[in-house]
Amino acid sequence: MGYSMQNTLLYVENLSVAYGEKTVIKDINFVEKDVIRKDNVTGQVVAVVGRSGRGKSTLFRALTGLIKPTTGKILIADTSTDAENDAKEVEEGDIGFVDQKYTLFRNKTVYQSLMFALRLKENMTKEQKHEKIMTYLSEWGLEKVKDQYPCELSGGQRQRTAIIEQIFCSGHYMVLDEPFSGLDVGNIEDVKNAFSLITSMHEFNTIIYSTHDIELAVELADSIYVIGYPTIDGKHAEYGTIVKHIDMKELNLAWKDFGMDHIEVVKQIKAVMMQS
Numbered sequence: 001m002g003y004s005m006q007n008t009l010l011y012v013e014n015l016s017v018a019y020g021e022k023t024v025i026k027d028i029n030f031v032e033k034d035v036i037r038k039d040n041v042t043g044q045v046v047a048v049v050g051r052s053g054r055g056k057s058t059l060f061r062a063l064t065g066l067i068k069p070t071t072g073k074i075l076i077a078d079t080s081t082d083a084e085n086d087a088k089e090v091e092e093g094d095i096g097f098v099d100q101k102y103t104l105f106r107n108k109t110v111y112q113s114l115m116f117a118l119r120l121k122e123n124m125t126k127e128q129k130h131e132k133i134m135t136y137l138s139e140w141g142l143e144k145v146k147d148q149y150p151c152e153l154s155g156g157q158r159q160r161t162a163i164i165e166q167i168f169c170s171g172h173y174m175v176l177d178e179p180f181s182g183l184d185v186g187n188i189e190d191v192k193n194a195f196s197l198i199t200s201m202h203e204f205n206t207i208i209y210s211t212h213d214i215e216l217a218v219e220l221a222d223s224i225y226v227i228g229y230p231t232i233d234g235k236h237a238e239y240g241t242i243v244k245h246i247d248m249k250e251l252n253l254a255w256k257d258f259g260m261d262h263i264e265v266v267k268q269i270k271a272v273m274m275q276s
């Protein structure tokens, strides 16, 4: 394949997506590697920011295999084998996707939805599935609503159910489209806790999320991509691409409390966004 996947979790090359004649994103290239943090299990947290309509959701639909790219390829680590270099082209179902509406089955309770998400786990008994669901419900503060239907849940509860569902049915990767929008301060804390629960569970666990809250990108992510319209020959092109990448690990700002240096990065990102 011409690229060594060693320690690579996600490899995106020359990705473009068009709807009909209209190219929405183009020339998207990036690599996310597993960065080992001594004495810590550290999954990766990747934020995608950019002004409205620049193509964040479109990128996510391509990453999760929901739409077929016009050009390019997306590889993820093939964790079904032990070999370090194994990669596979992403297919629908490999990467969990929690969309902006946290879509759930209308006629299933929280418990029933989670049981359904585990339906293909043939190596688990019904009792083991029950145990697993009850553990998650307790860890994620959903025990009390376990027998309620989606219409009886708050936005935050619906979202957490959708996240657990995706953890149950996909592998190590999870894409979340604007997981913080429309949540109150308490629910925002819940999602932050959910992020740390996910990343502390497994070294390969990778969260990719979009947000319009740049502070929440800088606070939580260890890698940040800004999607915007590039300027070519002095003119704005009408497709989204990566206009800036900030590696918070390289800047020595990842996994640290939000401070003055983080505020500086927020300013930089906002300046880039204003121009793209």
Ligand SMILES: Nc1ncnc2c1ncn2[C@@H]1O[C@H](COP(=O)(O)OP(=O)(O)OP(=O)(O)O)[C@@H](O)[C@H]1O
Binding pocket: 019, 024, 050, 051, 052, 053, 054, 055, 056, 057, 058, 059
């Ligand atoms: N199914 C579709 N068919 C045609 N055009 C689409 C489709 N989905 C999105 N678009 C267009 O693609 C562009 C990018 O949309 P996308 O939803 O990916 O942007 P975004 O960055 O996620 O925006 P926002 O921050 O507002 O959610 C927009 O111009 C949008 O109108």
